[in-house]
Amino acid sequence: MQRVHLQGIAKSFGATKVLEQIDLTIEPGEFLVLLGPSGCGKSTLLNIVAGLEQPTGGRIHFGDRDVTDLEPDQRDIAMVFQSYALYPTMSVRRNMGFALKMQGLSTAEIAAKVADVAKLLQIEHLLDRKPAQLSGGQQQRVAIGRALVREPQVFLLDEPLSNLDAKLRADMRVELKRLHERGRRTTLYVTHDQVEAMTFASRIVVMDKGRVQQCDRPEVVYAKPANRFVAGFVGAPTMNFLEGELALLSDGPALRLKENLLPLPGLWASRGLQVGQKVVLGLRPEHIGLAAADDVGTCPGHVVMTEPTGPDLYVRIRLAGQEVTSRMSPGQAPSPGQKVALELDGKAASLFDVADGQRLN
């Protein structure tokens, strides 16, 4: 187990800046997930930690050791690639033992270690096959096995599950989590799948445009996104955004949207917020609900359409001239065209600055 410390990491390819000033600490044994849209520099950052790319600025420490200038094999890491990158001409056995062979271990030692890991991952029966003779899921296991055999200090994974079908991906998620709980290796995991991020992560790092937007526990990233980008990127269906002015009614805060007033009971009045200030209100679908008959502080909505997804029902509602999505249980289902009274959960609402999108409350 090892602490990984990134300090001011920057990377540009020629004139294009891919990463700017990344400061990040991965605690020993932590499972840190890098989440972000395609092209935001996740793989580049992972490659820099692995030593496959040189950063153009900043230092990397593993524990007390400065590894910035070390080759990948001197860093005591292992990596799993999205494409698995198994050596096509080698059997599974030789694939898994290759790193150990390069380290100069004896044939007997290699065989023993490979056998151990193969047993752990239940791929013993595949050891003599070539990668082309394996299914995607099996290749994936072998790729993980190849990384585990080395007993690395730091485990790096670049979207390892994204080539699998939904069912297999769910199975592998559970398995990876189990493996991590067994070994408690310091892990850096790249994905653009937020479900993956939510299941694994001890902390999530949300990246965009080469910068860290937020780094926190999954619940916090979900409930209190640091800015509009994070708010919009995490969570599906996405958060509803309403732009308006803060207002104060007799019974609590509200948002003024043109001539409409939306009551936001429970909205925490934070320092620096003023009545009349322009803000962007962020509300997750589950925080817009049907009001009970005797509720005060409701606002009128107009159902546009409903989308059943099984356990949940997503309802598109026209509210104060804008469409928002609400999550309801199928039992509540209003029908399209119906007028409803809505209750907005001000306690869970996020407020963002209109100009720079930073969180205000």
Added chain:
Amino acid sequence: MRRLPLYLMLSIAALMVLFPLLVMLSTSLKPLDEINHGSLFALPQDPTLAAWTKAWGGACISGTCRGLSVWFANSFAIVLPALFCSLALGALTGYALSLRTARWVDMLFAALLIGLFIPPQVTLYPMIVLVREMGLFGTLGGLVFAHTVWGLAFVTLLFRNFFLSVPRDLLKAARIDGAGFLATFWHVMLPLSLPVCAVALVLQFTYIWNDFILGLTFAGPGQQPVTVALNVLAGSQFGQQEYNVNMAATMIAALPTILVYLLSGRLFVRGIAAGAVKG
């Protein structure tokens, strides 16, 4: 029957290619007076292998009367080391160039490609000087060197383009596993490139085996390849031309390339399909 025109076309094409060969075969099986008195296209009345045995073991070429067999062996002594050197060097160079570690690597490759478009005759004289300065002129080593250099551009191109199509993740994985430049080449890249090796092997074998001008220029006496001997045999100005022996000798000389094609057939096709010769 919709395919009849197709087969007809193919048959005609095959016949056009095979006809000269058939004439050669039939002539080589005739005794000499049948050739002198009959038509060139007539089938042998009285087939005999005498011309073949003479061509292989008894014909007089440059003063020795031991047939082509001597030169046949010379050719192998040239082809095998030249083949090994040009493939080994070309594969390694192609691998190095495919890594594209810097911008100038591609320029280096472009420079090498120019070598592909210059016929050996043009650079023959400088090459002679070079080999002479190395003290290798008139030796087997000098000839092997010349063949290796001339084949390098082509073999490098083949391997470089193939290695470029190998997923980069594989190289990254090897680097993470602690394999250096040579270990990655040897354990990962070379085994992948077997079909390309087959293509390079067949084409280089054909090229070097069929070569005449380098053999004539660089080989010392007693080391000349079979193509040079064939020229001496067929071009001999003295006595009567033994067409049947000449034809048999030509076919014997061509046999190894045909065998190499046939033996490597499937790998060769896979290599072509794997993009070995695509740009």
